[in-house]
Amino acid sequence: MDREKMVEELVKLVGKENVLSSETDLYLYGYDASLFRGKPDCIVLPGSTEEVSKIVKFAHEAGVHVVGRGSGTNLSGGTIPTQGGIVVHFSRMNRILEIDIENQRAVVEPGVFTLALKNALARYGYVYQPDPASEKVSTFGGNFGENSGGPHCLKYGVTTNHILGAEVVLYNGDVVHVGGKTLDNPGYDLTGVLVGSEGTLGIATKLILRIMPKPEAVKTMLAIYNTLEDAGKTVSAIIGDGIVPATLEMLDRLTIKAVEESIHAGFPLDAEAVLIIELDGLKDGMERLAERIMEICKKNNVREVKAAKTEAERMQLWAGRKGAFGAIARLRPNYLVCDGTVPRTKLPEVLTKVMEVGRKYDLSIANVFHAGDGNLHPLILFDERNEEELRKVHLAGSEIMKLCAEAGGTISGEHGIGTEKKKEMLFVFTPQDIGAMKKVKMAFDPEDIYNPGKVLPEIQE
Amino acid sequence: MKQEELKTLLYDEIAKCNRCGFCLAHCPIYTIMGREWATPRGKNALVRAIIEGKIGWTPEIEDTLFRCTGCRLCTQTCFPAVETNQGVLAGRACLADMHQYPKIVDRVVEALENNFNISDEPNEDRTLWMDFLKNVPEHMYQKEKAEVVYFVGCVAAFFPLVQKIPQAFVQVLDKSKVDFTILGGEEWCCGFPLIQMGMEEKMQKLVEHNQEKVKQVSAKTVVFACPSCFHTWKEKYNTNAELLHSTQYMERLINEKKIVFNNGFNKTVTYHDPCDLGRNSKVFDPPRNILNAIPGLKLVEMANNRQLCNCCGGGGDLEMIDPELSAAIAERKIQEIQDTGAEVVVTSCQQCIRTISGYARKKEIDLKVMDITEVVLEAMGS
Numbered sequence: 001m002d003r004e005k006m007v008e009e010l011v012k013l014v015g016k017e018n019v020l021s022s023e024t025d026l027y028l029y030g031y032d033a034s035l036f037r038g039k040p041d042c043i044v045l046p047g048s049t050e051e052v053s054k055i056v057k058f059a060h061e062a063g064v065h066v067v068g069r070g071s072g073t074n075l076s077g078g079t080i081p082t083q084g085g086i087v088v089h090f091s092r093m094n095r096i097l098e099i100d101i102e103n104q105r106a107v108v109e110p111g112v113f114t115l116a117l118k119n120a121l122a123r124y125g126y127v128y129q130p131d132p133a134s135e136k137v138s139t140f141g142g143n144f145g146e147n148s149g150g151p152h153c154l155k156y157g158v159t160t161n162h163i164l165g166a167e168v169v170l171y172n173g174d175v176v177h178v179g180g181k182t183l184d185n186p187g188y189d190l191t192g193v194l195v196g197s198e199g200t201l202g203i204a205t206k207l208i209l210r211i212m213p214k215p216e217a218v219k220t221m222l223a224i225y226n227t228l229e230d231a232g233k234t235v236s237a238i239i240g241d242g243i244v245p246a247t248l249e250m251l252d253r254l255t256i257k258a259v260e261e262s263i264h265a266g267f268p269l270d271a272e273a274v275l276i277i278e279l280d281g282l283k284d285g286m287e288r289l290a291e292r293i294m295e296i297c298k299k300n301n302v303r304e305v306k307a308a309k310t311e312a313e314r315m316q317l318w319a320g321r322k323g324a325f326g327a328i329a330r331l332r333p334n335y336l337v338c339d340g341t342v343p344r345t346k347l348p349e350v351l352t353k354v355m356e357v358g359r360k361y362d363l364s365i366a367n368v369f370h371a372g373d374g375n376l377h378p379l380i381l382f383d384e385r386n387e388e389e390l391r392k393v394h395l396a397g398s399e400i401m402k403l404c405a406e407a408g409g410t411i412s413g414e415h416g417i418g419t420e421k422k423k424e425m426l427f428v429f430t431p432q433d434i435g436a437m438k439k440v441k442m443a444f445d446p447e448d449i450y451n452p453g454k455v456l457p458e459i460q461e
Numbered sequence: 462m463k464q465e466e467l468k469t470l471l472y473d474e475i476a477k478c479n480r481c482g483f484c485l486a487h488c489p490i491y492t493i494m495g496r497e498w499a500t501p502r503g504k505n506a507l508v509r510a511i512i513e514g515k516i517g518w519t520p521e522i523e524d525t526l527f528r529c530t531g532c533r534l535c536t537q538t539c540f541p542a543v544e545t546n547q548g549v550l551a552g553r554a555c556l557a558d559m560h561q562y563p564k565i566v567d568r569v570v571e572a573l574e575n576n577f578n579i580s581d582e583p584n585e586d587r588t589l590w591m592d593f594l595k596n597v598p599e600h601m602y603q604k605e606k607a608e609v610v611y612f613v614g615c616v617a618a619f620f621p622l623v624q625k626i627p628q629a630f631v632q633v634l635d636k637s638k639v640d641f642t643i644l645g646g647e648e649w650c651c652g653f654p655l656i657q658m659g660m661e662e663k664m665q666k667l668v669e670h671n672q673e674k675v676k677q678v679s680a681k682t683v684v685f686a687c688p689s690c691f692h693t694w695k696e697k698y699n700t701n702a703e704l705l706h707s708t709q710y711m712e713r714l715i716n717e718k719k720i721v722f723n724n725g726f727n728k729t730v731t732y733h734d735p736c737d738l739g740r741n742s743k744v745f746d747p748p749r750n751i752l753n754a755i756p757g758l759k760l761v762e763m764a765n766n767r768q769l770c771n772c773c774g775g776g777g778d779l780e781m782i783d784p785e786l787s788a789a790i791a792e793r794k795i796q797e798i799q800d801t802g803a804e805v806v807v808t809s810c811q812q813c814i815r816t817i818s819g820y821a822r823k824k825e826i827d828l829k830v831m832d833i834t835e836v837v838l839e840a841m842g843s
């Protein structure tokens with residue numbers, strides 16, 4: 001369908017000001033936080049479920065692709081319109097529809113920023129647990145699409161454990177409801193299928209979330225190490241001891257340097273690694289648990305353990321962790337995040353190999369990760385304007401993913417597959433496994449309307 | 462500015478933007494407009510695309526680049542601290558070079574060339590605000606020599622809603638026995654609007670004139686109640702005189718016991734940090750120290766304050782270019798102010814007052830907005 005006609009039809013559905021199609025707009029919706037580029041045919045900013053449904057129905061009838069977009073912060077090319085089509089940007093659907101404290105639920109539109117809900121909940125002493133580092137700007141639609149995780153997911157689980165239901169627009173424009181407000185819903189767990197599907201199966205227009213009372217007490221500690229290995233061993237030892245802290249985050253030397261240069265989180269510049277260990281829950285017993293952890297740290301040659309004494313000190317530590325990716329950007333203009341997960345016990349070994357890959361390609365690699373989950377985020381630094389370097393970055397990235405897979409891990413903790421890691425899917429899944437996923441895609445979106453070319457690699461059937 | 466120059470000056474800066482998107486949550490333009498072109502990320506991407514020759518100077522680029530309040534909240538919250546606003550201003554300079562800009566720009570430039578003020582009124586009228594003042598001395602605050610020059614600024618001099626600022630400030634200075642003068646009809650616009658419109662090269666004449674006048678008066682200090690004049694002088698002027706914002710100067714007068722609060726001020730107030738004073742000139746404490754020194758006054762902070770204070774919507778000449786957008790930003794600001802429960806919002810910038818009380822008036826919102834000079838005057842009493 002030619003673009004003018006498409007725009008004309010869409011304008012009828014959502015109004016002129018909510019359809020963008022200038023050359024400039026097409027350029028601007030061709031990127032996200034990844035390194036990929038595409039070009040949509042036009043962009044629509046719907047204001048309601050009905051509008052989304054009409055847009056999708058129209059797209060389906062016209063045989064045009066549809067790509068959902070929140071803040072475009074995903075790192076794997078999930079919002080890149082690789083095959084053109086309509087980008088549906090949810091910035092106008094940004095209302096918190098309901099906060100139901102008694103039943104511990106909240107209902108939001110997909111364009112709400114994750115942190116905006118948290119701020120609204122704070123007043124009631126409640127929290128929404130998943131805490132991606134990008135939470136101040138990531139949207140619930142994006143969290144839903146990517147099944148986002150964060151430091152506190154070690155204890156509380158990732159997004160999928162906190163989205164209980166959704167209103168979803170199917171490929172033909174039909175609106176359906178999956179899950180609900182209760183923890184266990186009858187029938188197939190379609191919410192589970194849809195969360196993390198990166199906009200390839202359906203588009204969420206409303207989300208039912210689980211919210212929880214704020215823990216009574218929190219204790220945050222910074223453990224400082226002279227070697228990465230000791231830090232890694234501490235992580236295994238803590239979990240091995242049966243303790244599940246709220247977070248167990250690790251930052252290496254290069255990351256520490258970058259963070260300290262941009263904000264002063266109080267990480268020592270001469271350390272090889274730091275762990276941010278947070279405990280939360282009942283006040284009772286917390287000190288004892290903290291002591292047990294300190295014991296373990298000591299056994300593993302910790303240099304020093306500092307506890308945050310005030311909420312401000314605690315926020316400062318977290319500002320450092322949450323700003324780590326961004327801070328890395330101070331060192332070089334760009335970074336590629338390799339998002340992989342390995343069994344915790346393999347952390348030190350895999351890390352050594354990651355650094356070897358860096359040396360092999362002559363690239364700097366900074367490490368910051370959800371150590372408790374064994375979720376690594378090696379960040380490869382470069383300048384995308386240098387093509388030779390860019391080529392090496394992609395090779396190194398793929399090699400690191402392979403390392404994770406070979407160590408018995410997997411290739412994505414939380415940043416999704418998108419366009420970036422499709423071929424690496426075959427490091428962890430057999431063609432049969434992929435085939436099973438393809439059947440799910442066929443069931444939800446037989447005509448490949450939604451976010452084509454993402455997640456699933458081509459396989460011989 | 463030519464495109465090649467844009468590349469030399471800003472390519473490396475703009476290339477630091479890795480499209481992470483963290484700035485989206487803060488940018489007042491994006492959070493109102495909700496489209497990618499309104500984001501700092503988008504602005505960087507466009508300037509970069511132009512530098513790389515991937516896109517031409519489309520009309521939309523003009524719209525984008527002229528919609529930025531210069532609040533620099535994006536830079537504040539960006540880890541690589543990308544100076545988006547610099548790219549925006551340089552982009553405007555390129556547009557200016559090609560005569561591609563909003564119509565209003567020509568009017569402002571013309572006014573500055575003919576009358577040396579943005580209101581396009583005879584420059585002698587800069588002192589009309591005194592008409593409403595009792596006990597004006599014979600010299601009409603214009604002396605040949607003085608220790609201090611009070612640089613009034615165009616907006617405070619000409620716009621009725623904010624003439625209360627010079628009216629209050631000269632009284633504060635008088636009561637504190639400061640040897641000061643204003644430049645009256647010899648004060649020319651500081652040049653700030655020209656920087657905003659991408660025509661910095663046109664400001665040289667204004668700069669030289671003002672510098673010369675201050676020299677003639679042999680002033681040791683120049684004081685500004687306008688944060689943008691203050692910031693412009695600090696960045697672009699070359700003078701031996703000490704440059705202070707009214708809040709810094711009044712703080713000093715309080716410490717020297719020249720300002721004494723006989724009355725106090727029995728109200729709960731919140732303080733709004735003007736972008737050009739706070740984030741852009743890093744003056745956060747003096748206004749707070751002043752307010753805290755006033756007997757009876759209770760200061761409560763807004764959810765976002767100091768470095769993270771949200772723009773009122775009036776920065777970067779946005780009010781001239783897109784009044785509706787500016788008003789929408791002001792509306793949100795007012796909400797944040799009201800959430801504090803304060804009875805008065807105090808700021809230290811005539812533009813913030815115009816934007817905030819302008820909107821409140823139009824919508825009949827009951828909100829008391831005061832400049833810090835007014836609060837100080839009231840608290841001093843007689």
Ligand SMILES: Cc1cc2nc3c(=O)[nH]c(=O)nc-3n(C[C@H](O)[C@H](O)[C@H](O)COP(=O)(O)OP(=O)(O)OC[C@H]3O[C@@H](n4cnc5c(N)ncnc54)[C@H](O)[C@@H]3O)c2cc1C
Nearest residue numbers: 070071072073074078132133139141142145148149199204
């Ligand atoms: C500096 C930085 C740090 C990050 N840290 C983390 C982290 O700690 N943990 C983490 O998990 N992620 C992290 N991310 C990745 C990213 O922020 C998250 O994946 C986030 O959830 C994406 O939200 P978004 O609104 O930007 O979504 P987008 O990027 O706009 O979209 C993401 C995916 O969701 C789909 N989608 C969007 N809206 C909908 C909808 N309504 N219905 C269905 N599908 C939809 C899109 O099509 C796309 O496939 C980080 C990113 C950056 C740049």
Ligand code: SF4
Nearest residue numbers: 478479481482484539
């Ligand atoms: S300007 Fe800064 S915060 Fe915004 S996208 Fe670029 S790097 Fe991220």
Ligand code: SF4
Nearest residue numbers: 488529530532533535
């Ligand atoms: S300076 Fe302010 S208005 Fe301009 S892009 Fe940055 S945040 Fe937005």
